[in-house]
Amino acid sequence: MRFRKIAKKEKLERIHLSDHFNYKRLIRFVLPSVVMMVFISVYGIVDGFFVSNFAGELPFAALNLIYPLIMILGSVGFMLGTGGNAVVSKVLGEGDKERANAIFSMLIYATVVIGVVLALVGIAIARPVAEFFARSEKNITAEEKERLIEYCVLYARIILAALPAFMLQNAFQGFFVTAEKARLGLFITIAAGLGNVLFDALFVAVFKWGIVGAAIATALNQVVGGVLPLVYFARKNDSLLRLGKTRFNGKVFVGVCVNGLSELMTNISLSVVTILYNAQLMRYIGIDGVSAYGIMMYIGFIFVGVYIGYAVGSAPIIGFHYGAKNRGELKNVFRKSMCILCLLGVVMTSISVIFAGMLSSVFVRKGTELWSLTAKGLRIYSLSFLLCGLNIFGSSFFTALSNGALSLLISFFRTFLCQAIAVFVMPLFFGVNGIWSAVVAAELASLVLTVILWITQRKRYGYA
Numbered sequence: 001m002r003f004r005k006i007a008k009k010e011k012l013e014r015i016h017l018s019d020h021f022n023y024k025r026l027i028r029f030v031l032p033s034v035v036m037m038v039f040i041s042v043y044g045i046v047d048g049f050f051v052s053n054f055a056g057e058l059p060f061a062a063l064n065l066i067y068p069l070i071m072i073l074g075s076v077g078f079m080l081g082t083g084g085n086a087v088v089s090k091v092l093g094e095g096d097k098e099r100a101n102a103i104f105s106m107l108i109y110a111t112v113v114i115g116v117v118l119a120l121v122g123i124a125i126a127r128p129v130a131e132f133f134a135r136s137e138k139n140i141t142a143e144e145k146e147r148l149i150e151y152c153v154l155y156a157r158i159i160l161a162a163l164p165a166f167m168l169q170n171a172f173q174g175f176f177v178t179a180e181k182a183r184l185g186l187f188i189t190i191a192a193g194l195g196n197v198l199f200d201a202l203f204v205a206v207f208k209w210g211i212v213g214a215a216i217a218t219a220l221n222q223v224v225g226g227v228l229p230l231v232y233f234a235r236k237n238d239s240l241l242r243l244g245k246t247r248f249n250g251k252v253f254v255g256v257c258v259n260g261l262s263e264l265m266t267n268i269s270l271s272v273v274t275i276l277y278n279a280q281l282m283r284y285i286g287i288d289g290v291s292a293y294g295i296m297m298y299i300g301f302i303f304v305g306v307y308i309g310y311a312v313g314s315a316p317i318i319g320f321h322y323g324a325k326n327r328g329e330l331k332n333v334f335r336k337s338m339c340i341l342c343l344l345g346v347v348m349t350s351i352s353v354i355f356a357g358m359l360s361s362v363f364v365r366k367g368t369e370l371w372s373l374t375a376k377g378l379r380i381y382s383l384s385f386l387l388c389g390l391n392i393f394g395s396s397f398f399t400a401l402s403n404g405a406l407s408l409l410i411s412f413f414r415t416f417l418c419q420a421i422a423v424f425v426m427p428l429f430f431g432v433n434g435i436w437s438a439v440v441a442a443e444l445a446s447l448v449l450t451v452i453l454w455i456t457q458r459k460r461y462g463y464a
Helices: 002-012 023-054 057-093 097-134 142-160 164-179 184-204 210-233 250-259 263-285 287-325 325-352 354-358 369-400 404-430 432-461
Strands: none
Touching: 002 369, 023 057, 023 164, 023 210, 023 287, 023 325, 057 097, 057 142, 057 164, 057 210, 057 250, 057 263, 057 287, 057 325, 057 369, 097 142, 097 164, 097 250, 142 164, 142 210, 164 184, 164 210, 164 287, 184 210, 250 263, 250 404, 263 287, 263 404, 263 432, 287 325, 287 354, 287 369, 287 432, 325 354, 325 369, 325 404, 354 369, 369 404, 369 432, 404 432
């Protein structure tokens, strides 16, 4: 019943992909995706907030150590969703709604099957991966290291039990926008996010279940975020997309995977780079360094979530008009996006630098050594927000144009190659501050590449 009320309201106010987008219309269209990604970021860090405040530093460090494994496996959902979203929106732009729905259905069913397989693999390898991540920690006793590993394994296995739902949640983010139902996607995300906060408070703060309670809370709400969209699209609805009968098309599936490979690479690279950062921080500082970096990442998720939300929300517009061969609207959306992203960069960087201490105190008590370390590092790390929005949009932009190769090039260069080099080179000259500033150097180098690609490809696609 609630779905129908929301759908009826959206029908009166809906902005169509085929529309001309001025600033107001563009912002209105992408805003639900931005808010959705911010909510996903917020409830993604809720575990960290409750564990750090109610379970202790060791469980909090364990959560940060094992999280890359979960994100690597879950990022397959981003790949299928982003790559598939570009293909589906392009086919809709070409006027073939029936084929678009067949591709959409195939990808959602494939996500479920792949999710089950990856969940079983992840559960099986959780312990050896945790042991590998924890082996460089030399500032704790053997007993504490064993507890650290156990916390990692418990958290990972509970979360991974819900991996198919997590992957569906990731995949549906873009499809809601393509279906012209971004507000409904936002509603479901808010429902899942509020549920995560409620269950974390109950399981961790009240029942004192520690990291296990945090994992159960997150798993339950991934189920909400993944299953509710499945129910909606399986029923008759007034959106552009609906689940139905389909056949597996290997050629289309491979094309989707190739086109969405940049998003998979981004998430895998970020997870691998997080491991490298943790190793360097263990070497230079110890477990406090890992905790401080974890806090910076949590705060960064929110700010970067704004950029990812804009990229997710604008990608179907780009894909649709590319499919419709409407170069004038491509040029219009590209130019307006540049202005919006530059303004966002200045605003969010300023907020993060000015309020670094306040933001850090959400996770750690003000005045402590860990708080000082985090606040100082965050002020340096935050300079990356000035640049990363353009790089994130650049990768998403070429994915929407079905040019997965260029999108992958930007993602690999930005999230892996530059950061992997910077995190080892920068500390040689600047010590710990070099670790915090490595991401800034990586974003700056990546922006040079992104701008070069925009300039060289502008005549081919007609967006500038």
